[in-house]
Amino acid sequence: MYQFKLIKTCITPAISQTRHFLLQIRPRTTLCAPENSSKESSFVVSYLTNTCGFGLKYALAASKYLRFKGPEKPDAVINFFKAYGFSQTQISRVVKRHPKVLVSKVKTISRKIEFLASRGASSKDVALILANNPHLLGRSLEKQVIPVYNFVRNMVHSDVKAITVLRRGGNIFNYDIDSHMALTTNFLRETGVPESNITRLLLNAPLVLSFLDRLKQTFEEVKKMGFDPSKLSFVVALKAVSSHSKSSWERKVDMYKSFGWSE
Template sequence: MLRLRNHLFSGVRAAFPPPHHHPFSTTTPATSPARFAAEEYLVATCGLTPAQAAKASKGLAHLKSPAKPDAVLSFLAGAGLAKEDIAAGIARHPQLLCCKVDKTLTPRFAQILSIGLSPAQISRIISIVPNIFVAPSMISRLQIYLSLLGTFDVLHSALKRAPYLLGQKLEVFKPNMALLLQCGLTASDLALFSKLLTSKPERVKEIVACAEKLGVAPNTGTFKGALWAVYCVGHDSIGAKMDLLKATLGCSEAELALAVRRAPQLLRMSEGKLSRTLKFLKVDVGLNLQYILLRPPILGYSMQRRLIPRHYFINILKAKGLAKENIDFYSAVCMSENNFFQKFIDAHRETIPGLADAYASACAGKIPHYIKM
């Protein structure tokens, strides 16, 4: 289409020459080069989606030809970077295609290699932080963060959650890391809390103090959940959230405090989801509130993918005399998918033809008609 349009325009120019050009002049006028079609190039050559290309092309509007992007792509591919990582990097930072190979890419790539990263690891970094080639300070921080977090995989996981980590000053990162390690988090845990690592140290201290006020002891697995819950809700909004939970659950303050200590993820649940899950457990499953509050993690499971399928399939087995009447629902819900399948589904597939397929459909949100009770 672009070529056709240029062809038509050239025909128009030939038919209507500029005023200062004599139609019989022997001097050949200079022809203007074709415009660089950035969007088409990003899709056809770089592998971006049309939507990505439309957004990224704005950063390449000044380019007149594909010469520089071609050189960049050739260098990156020759250095051993994966096509999909290059495409992801360009989508994030299209100006990567404008870098000079000799003055920028070559020395920076060598600098990253000197840290000890392999081309495959550099490829994974470029897909997340492609502007590292134009920010030498990021390379020095990359080396420091790698030494602090211990392994490349932990660092990569942290960058996936917080790509701006390499732009963070060490004066912020180090005290946050030290405090979280004191709370019992491991280096692997820190990758999950990379957003917390980049927060202001004063705020991190407030979040830790708020998690402790919930009654969750540091150096426990539950404390990690409490930290994340406080971070997501906001330490200054925890009081209001606790009041909302108490009203939704219809419990006492002491009962709620105990439930939150056992399952801090309750703080991150919306009122709507909590209400729907509570209603299902009380009305459909027949559990009383005290049973639920003593086992609060049950409220966090997906209704469609776990609670509903397991409830209905246990009931159908009971109705056919294939399961005990006193099955503890919480124990059945907490089982891994494989264990539940083996105990309740696989063991009865011959007795009830199609049971396994029906359960798979149920877990996908489709309860078969003959299973509903």
């Protein structure tokens, strides 16, 4: 019993000291990481507001998905866009809609721009395409950008027209070709819309061809109005009804016809 008490007496102070030591260091270890993280987040917010023109609320939201401690990487991205001819408005639009571009590698961005340029897109074309669809920069060049471009190119039969589609297409690069545009174009063929009219629709309103269910619904509405799917006026009405309320579609059809959408 005496030996047990002696051991207990010897061990207890050590345990007490250990606990006291842990209590001392625990607050420091838990506070250290958040402090660094907070400083980093503050820098990101400051950068987004001062350099990119973000409002504070938007900058705070975007900062949750961005991590950079200094301006070197985002500055490199912004300077690359400036050197390529992007306006400040276009750069702000790209960054606001796709903030992660600020932490992308310039080489990765450059490869996608070089691909578009190799197909005849001017620097102005590239700026418009990316300003309208900055999420293209987050897509795989080989798996998404090139397949989408090739599909459009095969439909319109020229690089010049393909670039026109991309400029007007908004989020066209966000959709998988096989499960979206291939299905919608096949549907129109099967329902009697001539290939030339499908091409015209793609050139003038590519987003109409994005979702099959929505297209089918609009198709039936236009057909009930008495339009013939074999006529160009059908795709004019299809575009008008897809883009506007039923009450205003007739006025819009007349406007589109004045721009060349006539038989």
